[in-house]
Amino acid sequence: DEEIEPLSPDVPPGEKRIEISRAMQTLKAYEGNQIVFETQVSTGIPDPDIPPKGRNTPPGKWRVYSKMPTKHMGNVDLTGAPDVYTLPGVPWTMFFHELHTGVAMHGAYWHDNYGVPMSHGCVNIKPDEAKWLFRWTTPVWPPQDWRWWERTGYGTVVIVT
Template sequence: MKLSRRDFLKLGALTLGSLGTLAFAPYPDPRDEREIPLLPIARIAVDRQAAIYREPREHSWVVRWTLQDELLNIYYTLTPPEGPAYNPFWFRVWDGYIHSAYVQTVYYRYNTPLESIPESGQLAEVTVPYTQAYQHSRAQGWQEHHFRLYYETTHWITDIVEGPDNRPWYQLTSEATDYLVYYVPATHLRPISPDEIAPISPDLPGDAKRIEISLERQFLTAYEVDKVVFGARISSGMGQKDVPVGTRTPKGEYHITSKSPSKHMGSLSASGAPGTYSLPGVPWTSFFIYESGVALHGTFWHNNFGIPMSHGCINLRNADAKWLFRWVTPAYEYPIADRFGWDVRGYGTRVSIK
């Protein structure tokens, strides 16, 4: 939808009026619904790599460079003939145009806190642009954690506590270790229901499903016998030589061996060392080389599908990764009996990478 000049100016005035708030808080106060933006918002996923241009083309004049986690109202989307062809989407923002490559489209959606949490944990999804995690101890009280949890990332809720604002906060526990615990406002996470992640085509024989991935085309195709049932653009491994861990997606024949609806990838701490990363809550992971951590999974740190972008995994849009998570075997059954059910392992769907 393209806005009229009058509507655009109105929205611009609202944006200017709220800049002070956005500079100091990643979300408006949920008690005042008038402050909740209704338009889609661009969250800048990288630092000083995404430019706002005067015109929607890469060789246009750069108005300014953006900062990671900066939030910009998106007024409309356009696809100019200059492309690029693999990802032609640009966004009109307040002071120009920004390409979608390093932009995560997000919304503010607040949730009613749960009253209790199962002992096995409750799977949930972040529904605000990002939420700042906190840690708590008797000695030091409430302190900011070094993690921010981003829109559509998934996490395991393990308790409800009274937060530093005297409201309900969720205790989140990493699937990687019970010792990694942090807290966020309960209104920022949406509990995921069993129906939402129920297996797709569960009655098909195991060998009736297969996935083919073309590294040349950067495209994934899912088959039931010989019928195409799903397709999606991907971003495979970049194959960087200066990174100590191999980052080229390996060609070959594999099978899904492990699935986790929420996975902490990389280091458990954000050290900032070259070649390292720490990504809590990577959604809808389906591993086909578990030993070296190569998987199909959702992505919130770029939106540049169609060219290699990863450390070796197959990056997918979150919705695409979720569909595949439900479709591939071994089947993930939810709700679960205990925390051993936070992942499932077995000899599953064939994955062919060419």
């Protein structure tokens, strides 16, 4: 499907990287040393009352390891805690932190407050911009094969500072 065909497939995967600045609330995509995409994002909310580091987006060098066109997200538990949330159909999800931590870059349809920390650790991006990143990052989503709801693999470098 043309709508999700990879962008810049001729660029070697090792030449692509994403840099996210928590201080500036920005995301920049590079091909080599050239910025090919830049936008405002909303990273995690630093909260000293929640150990060990609140909901801050974790700093470090990671790789996209899993991509899904849509993902149901939330932290629903049975305790009825005031912090419970559920978000169906989160678009253009790209997990990049350690396996099973749930930290991802994705579209955010529930707010329009980019440039301000808003999340529980993920990187919120405008949905149309998240779609661009989804198409640009590796692992490549196989548009001809919708049987796979998730693509995993050694993907695009993500550096969070």
